[in-house]
Amino acid sequence: MGVEIERKFLVNKEKWSQAIKEERSFFRQGYIVSDPERTIRVRLIDSAGFITIKGLTVGATRTEYEYPIPKEDAQQLLDNFCNSELSKIRYFITHDNKLWEVDEFLGNNEGLIVAEIELTDENEPFSLPDWVDTEVTHEKKYSNSNLAIKPYKNWNIQ
Template sequence: MIEIERKFLVKSEAFKTEASASYTIKQGFLNSHKERTVRVRLKKNSGFITIKGKSTSNGLSRFEWEKEISKQEAENLLTLCEDGIIDKIRYEVVFGKHIFEVDVFSGVNEGLCIAEVELNSENEFFEKPHWLGIEVTGDIRYYNSQLSKDPFKSWK
């Protein structure tokens, strides 16, 4: 139940030709407090409710609990979410021994593209694809809960 991941900006669209899957995601937050977030997500034809705890000081790890719910339940819960619904297309790219999830945001976060890789330990080695840019792990501006409140297009 501890999620360990690293986040990176993406510097080219080369990942699209390497993707093994892609799908749309719509998500909102029932609670976006920095100590905990409660997220509702529509992914493909399924819904999910996720609770995440506060990140460690380096931003690499945090508690995460997720449960699948019906598409209808997720649609209903999205109507209760805080302002700032997030829309994105997720691409899954297998590279080395890991799967990179690359999110291409639309709407008020259009222009932002972030890749995440989940790890088994904070020190785990992973190969980096050539299209990875600078690391933004731990930078709260790139958390989806923050992007729902302070969208990428409003950054100076």
């Protein structure tokens, strides 16, 4: 069984603008199923496709199965089967020998920047880069599947 242990943080935009960013990819991802207990996601990363099945999150842990699929299949699934989607630029940054993935969201989520770190254990120690701000691991509104349905640009609209 695949397991994902992930912590999420908001990013200080001013400090982030000064950070060295060497590696990045464009992500387009959509959701075939998106509910609290399970998610089926299709992702197109630059020229590679993936389908991912995720289970219920407990703490910072959930089951996860991810498989590569042909780029053309990912494109067709995104265009014809996804109920919601989002796009972002993901940066890959190593800090103290740990990989951080920082997402600058595009489109309806533009202005939101979220950093993630995957761990091998929920209690695994790690240090925070200076551009990391508030932890939002347990705030569901920051999940990608939620952002695809309730975009950041609408959060302040009553």
